[in-house]
Amino acid sequence: MVRLNSKDLLEIGLHIAEEVSFYVKKLLSDKVQLHTHFDRVNSCGDKITLFDEKVNQRIIDIFKSTTKIHPLLIISEETGVEFMGSGCPEYFLILDPVDGSNNIRSFFTPAPNITMSLAIGYVSDLYEKLMADAITISLHKEIFRKWVFYGISGEGAYFSDGYSTIPIKVSPVRTLEEKCIIGIDLDNISEISQPLYSLISSHIIQRRLGSSHLDLCQVACGQYDAYISDSGRLKVTDVCQSYHLVKEAGGIYAFQILNKGKAAPEYSADFLTRIVNDHSLLKDLRFKVIAAGTHELFEKISV
Template sequence: MDYELLCTQVLGIVRLTGNFIRKESMSFDSSKVEFKGLNDLVSYVDKQAERILVDNLSELLPESGFITEEQTINKQGEVYNWIIDPLDGTTNFIHGIPTYSVSVALYANDEPVIGVVYEINRGEMFYAYKGGAAYLNNKVIQVSTRTAVADTLLATGFPYYDFEKQAQYMALFTELMRSCHGLRRIGSAAVDLAYVACGRFDAFFEYNLNAWDVAAGAFIIQQAGGKVMNFSGGAEFIETRELLATNSRIDAELLGFIRNHFKA
């Protein structure tokens, strides 16, 4: 499989989807919002964007399966499976906050081979493919080179429906606020991960994320020289729904902070 060529084709599909989302944002009617669960919002834009992705990606690899947030399709591929978030940052989109993205990953035999995150309003296309580097709009990107948490800018996400670990999380925030340049919460995990890949953030951590939130961004970080792990330092960040992504230079120090509050 020529993953570079396939990735180029995926970029066109993702850009098409992003153009649809951008157009709809100009006249979006918030009364059309639906609730999947507590603070878990969805709109016709999410659903239609997913249909665009599924229909076009299916043409690229007819034998492929899909893992999708809005469950447009239920199909498991023997080798290839797409992991899709058609609109990561739906709450931002609904409220008119201009940070949201399209996230698409391709797995082959349970290993990532393509990752694409398109930050729509800035027109920034982050991507990587097996055998290549990581890119932002055709330019090679790499993670930051900072070696101490004290010198870093970190990103995270806040609990919004599962508050079981809220106390531990807030205690961790308090400690990190005193130990780094700052904490940011953008509202799109895919964008957070892309920003780690290009060195804007030095690390990102969050729990209760789904595969479609992180699969593409995590692969881009790895191809950019970073590391992705769970809160115990293991590789099973999708299975455990705990994710720490770093520039590979501060992971040990950050794991120390996390372990103070989240016991393995």
């Protein structure tokens, strides 16, 4: 079988994105209570919503029928590590089916900030390149809009509104004095460090959309100058896709890995292959992230 190239992989990703949007809108038209929470948790240790479960299963079903990308290794936030097709996997998929599910309310709102995010690459690259650099394409789809952000390794980052596609670049802002717009994630933080408190108390403009993927898309397209998540709550499936997109847009993206809450730099180079061999790491590994458009701004906001 001929190996799929980056264009082929992107077409698969875009097809999945459109199918997911259509599927979710149908669920809502059928008045399915997507905000319903279950008592059980997913592979990353988070409580599952009906939204997460249904979208993840729909995506898995589509990949099962897309045999041209088999055999496939899947790392999903919801269902963990699994293999599809026979033989040694040639491609890998990193999947966050629903990011921002807390934005789904128990009552109607017209366009909640919900993102489906995936990354696809070649398994051989997982063992030859550093962590997320093995990704060939990354894609973030706003489920309730036509907007898609995607990156192609070595070819840059792009935005599509459903009608036209344009290349995107990160912000050129270098200092905090330039009406700096920063996305700041403080979820689940019990104590704010003094450097971060000083940053928040300065004259920056703060933003937060309730979806870390979507926030980091704003860095990639220059709408945000930077983004900080200091909570140590982001998961592997939150980090890899956005890392690839921001880097392809010309930005700086750094992370600190935590294993059960403690700094674990020994995982930095090969955390993806370690997860394949030890599935429990999907639950144990967490990340703090700082992303910025320029090195100068990155240095100023590093906390």
